[in-house]
Amino acid sequence: MQDREEDNGVSMLSGRRYRLDLTAEQAQMCEEFGSVCRAVWNTGLHQRREYRRRGAWMNYAPQCAELADAKRDHPWLKAAPSHALQQTLKDLDRACREHGTFRVRWRSKARWSPSFRFPDSKQIQVERLGRKWGRVKLPKLGWVRFRWSRPLGGEVRSATVSRKGAHWFVSFLVDDQAVMPERHAMPGTIVGIDRGVKTAAVTSDGDFHDRQFITAGEAARYRRLQQRLTRSKRASANRRKTITALNAIMGQVTDRRGDFCAQTASRIVAKNALVVLEDLRIKNMSASASGTLEAPGSRVAQKRGLNRAILDKGWHRLELALTNAARYTGTTVVKVHPAYTSQRCSACGFVSEGNRESQAVFRCKAAGCGYIAHADANAAINIKNAGGQPVSACGDLAARRSVKQEPVSRATGRTPS
Known part of the structure; x- marks a missing residue:
């Protein structure tokens, strides 16, 4: 467009x-x-x-x-x-x-x-x-x-x-x-979106947007076709048929993902004048772990699974869909620094790696807080609160970077504002 x-x-x-x-x-x-x-x-x-x-x-x-x-x-x-x-x-x-x-x-x-x-x-x-x-x-x-x-x-x-x-x-x-409208129909509305590997998109309003793009039967058939492909002779007619069958399944998955991203983006921009996303380096995040400078070839299987999950959820495609749909509603799409959005408490601002107890549970460890929420929803609120301004942090959780915690005041037990 x-x-x-x-x-x-x-x-x-x-x-x-x-x-x-x-x-x-x-x-x-x-x-x-x-x-x-x-x-x-x-x-x-x-x-x-x-x-x-x-x-x-x-x-x-x-x-x-x-x-x-x-x-x-x-x-x-x-x-x-x-x-x-x-x-x-x-x-x-x-x-x-x-x-x-x-x-x-x-x-x-x-x-x-x-x-x-x-x-x-x-x-x-x-x-x-x-x-x-x-x-x-x-x-x-x-x-x-x-x-x-x-x-x-x-x-x-x-x-x-x-x-x-x-x-x-x-x-x-x-x-x-x-x-393009000069002004959104509901000015002043803002939403933050956290993109994840379990749920494709979670908004700060508490909405969870997700769907399965491939059925169990299609996944099983795809694995069998991949096995058949490895045993087929190169440049043979059977190999071409197998590749055609693989492409047919993946084509349906791609169409479903595109439809999901378009519908989700349309609903989000219709209700919000400002949409805030994390500035994710998706290409770097989904890079292969093999051949890295630090421990070449280690944890390749785990990283491969994470890469597939990231690409399957269509993070980049959702971002493009939001940008395209926003032109028809007058919505502004901005991106903020992703560091510590999943570790920061949206209620008190305390940052700690232990705040996120599991993939889904967030429990603030700050004295006197104890805020409990879904981890992705808490991250979406942090993204929203950034409001287009970078989230201050001394590091992030990207591959090959140190996992540092922001300085915490001994008197209050919180990060300085």
Whole structure:
């Protein structure tokens, strides 16, 4: 989702995704388009890295000019639409600028799902055929039918065709004419959210948001398929079938997680003008424990289980959903320092590692307090009380960092304010 400024405020661009009903010929063309775009991405990335090693720069404009010359020497490049190839170079240019040339990943044939974008709205025509079906006209693909699962709701700006599992989808970027409100309907309301591995999100209001994204039967079948995959021969037909079955299960899990995050975010921003989250380094928190400087390879199994729990709950996806949904309600989303939010008593402010007796129980050890609450709810209140200001602490509980306690006054038994 994107925003664009207008004279009367900020108008938003939203995404609409539909499942395509391709013919065999169109499906083959989409595969070919994706392969060509992948080759252009990898070649462009290799060229940029070679230039950087020599201390020079390569940008979008010269690469786009060289692409036109390459089409004369390599006719297979002409199979894909020109705008899709140019858009691939634009995406590569943006990725290199944001992440650095040597941090951008190659697009592997085995791991990367084919996708390509048509950025010119003048070349895209959308028609509705009936209650359940519509069709879109795309360059070189012609008219393609898709399942009309929801209204477009605006003018189409671009279209992206991608494959997920065994199915192809088209995603339209539309101008829905919605304008970000200058003020929330309930100003002054604020909520803190604690994201956990047992419960996906707990709010300072005492609401617990969670659901299972994979059933017990699906989990058992997934384990059997993984075992079958390890015994299958590489590049065999059985291996491809097993991978397809694995992707089908994980695709359903991903869709459920996305639906949960979208619904949860919509409910939260509708009731609150300010949403406060912890500033979590999710990528670092879910990094593998193998090969670390401290005790390489130790506690790998435990860390692997924690990583799976973090990724399964969709912490980052919920954050993105909150940011997107907040644009329609005028909600502000801020992040605060996560240190000691789970060890601090929300009633008196006393900080101690012993306050959290278990994953779910918080009991303040300060003399004269004895506050008892659910540990995640207590942490959510601390996040809310931060109100966009960093939580003061002398350390945190991240991996490879010391677990320190804030200085405690001997007279009062509490941390200084």
